[in-house]
Structure formats: structure tokens, C-alpha cells
Amino acid sequence: MNYIDFALCYKALGDETRVKIFDMLKSGEKCACKLLDELNCSQPTLSYHMKMLSDCSLITTRKEGKWCYYSVDINILKELSKFILSTSNTKMEKCCEKD
Amino acid sequence: MNYIDFALCYKALGDETRVKIFDMLKSGEKCACKLLDELNCSQPTLSYHMKMLSDCSLITTRKEGKWCYYSVDINILKELSKFILSTSNTKMEKCCEKD
DNA sequence: TTATCATATAGACAGTTATCTATATGAAGG
DNA sequence: CCTTCATATAGATAACTGTCTATATGATAA
Secondary structure (H helix, E strand, C coil), rough: CEEEEEEHHHHHHCCHHHHHHHHHHCCEEEEHHHHHHHCCCCCHHHHHHHHHHCCCCCCCEEEEEEEEEEEHHHHHHHHHHHHHHHHCCCCCCCCCCCC | CHHHHHHHHHHHCCCHHHHHHHHHHHHCCCEHHHHHHHCCHHHHHHHHHHHHHHHCCEEEEECCEEEEEEEECCHHHHHHHHHHHCCCCCCCCCCCCCC
């Protein structure tokens, strides 16, 4: 994953509705209609948010008949968490220092 | 931290330039002018991004004379990481299940 | 085949974001 | 006090986002 990938994932989590959806999915796979029950938004709006979360691979979709089941991808979560906590290798020369 | 706080932090990280800045700061405190050297943006644009990262408490600012030094707040990072990896307590009734 | 149900897509639109240039602020040095 | 330097703010603007209603798609049931 590069900076663009990370930014896409964080952007996907950077919305109150989606972070709520994400939190719900962490406890296990959920049907779209169940998510809709818990959120104050229309069905197309939920669909839009699920697309954002899917496009960056944060969640996976399983279709069964006319239902959609969503779940979080644990591997991506580990990468995100690792990125947040890891120490960067970025080396920089000092500048505008007084000492 | 509630959903809104988390969403603000992730939104702050949801931009390629800012995720890059964040990565640079992980290796230690940096001066604004050094960050500017490494990025392809104007000084006011950097200032804008630093404000976004500060407003959600992801980074802290230390002023010394006319220079600004930025660094990441490790406590917030731990919270973000914990949120990503933790299992939600959200309990939901099953719905539209076939079995 | 037709109706129904779950989900996705299209189109519209107000609000937000990322960027720039120009300018202000505030510290340090002469 | 005036100049210079680092950073912040203001204002403009094009692009993007989140939301809605209306409609399409695609699966299941009658």
C-alpha cells in the first residue's frame, strides 16, 4: 500500500456515517437492510457509502439471493493500524535549527 | 473519543499530502520549512494542511521564535489504532436471514 | 410472466475541500 | 525603527462529497 491507498482508506473512514457502519461491521457480517435500520439515511445513501468502503477494500461484499452481506477485511485493518503506529523511515536533514 | 472525533481524525488522514506529512512526522519532530521542501505545494497550502491535522489533535505544534515544529501525538495514534482493530460491541438482531 | 423486494444507479444540488495568489502577522537582526 | 524571514489568514475558485428523489436492475415468489 502506498500513500494514495492509505489516504483512500482513511478518507473512507473520514465520515461519521461510514465510521459508524465500519464499527457495526467489526462485530461481524451484516446485511444491508440491518445497517439501514440503524442509520438515519436513505437506502441509496447507504449504497453510496458501502461503495466508498468497498472501493478501498476496507470491506467485502457477499451476495446471497437479493441480499447483500458486508464484512470488514481484517488484513487491511492490520495494515492501516501498522501504518499508524509504525515509525517512518523518512530521513530528513535538519534545517533552520538554532543549535 | 466518539464517532465524530474518529471521523475527523480519519478525514484528516484522508488526503495524500496529509498522509505523507503524517508519515514524515512519525520519524520525529519536523520544522514546517523542512516539510515544505519535501512537498509539492505552496506555503499557505501546507499551513492549511497543518491546521487540519492540528484541529483533530493528531499533531502538536511547538513554536520557537519564528519557527514551527510539528510532531505526532502518540496517544491519539494508539486510540485510532485501537479503534480500527477492536471488535465493536454493537449488537444487532439478525434480519432477512434465510436460516 | 408478473409482482415484489433488495440493492444500485442517475441526476440534481447545497455544502465542503484543496489549491492558488495576495496580504497580514509576528519574531529577530541590523 | 525598518527589513527580513517564517508562518497564518483572506478571498477566489474548480473539483469533490453527501444527500435526496426517481428509476433501473436483478433475484425470488406467486
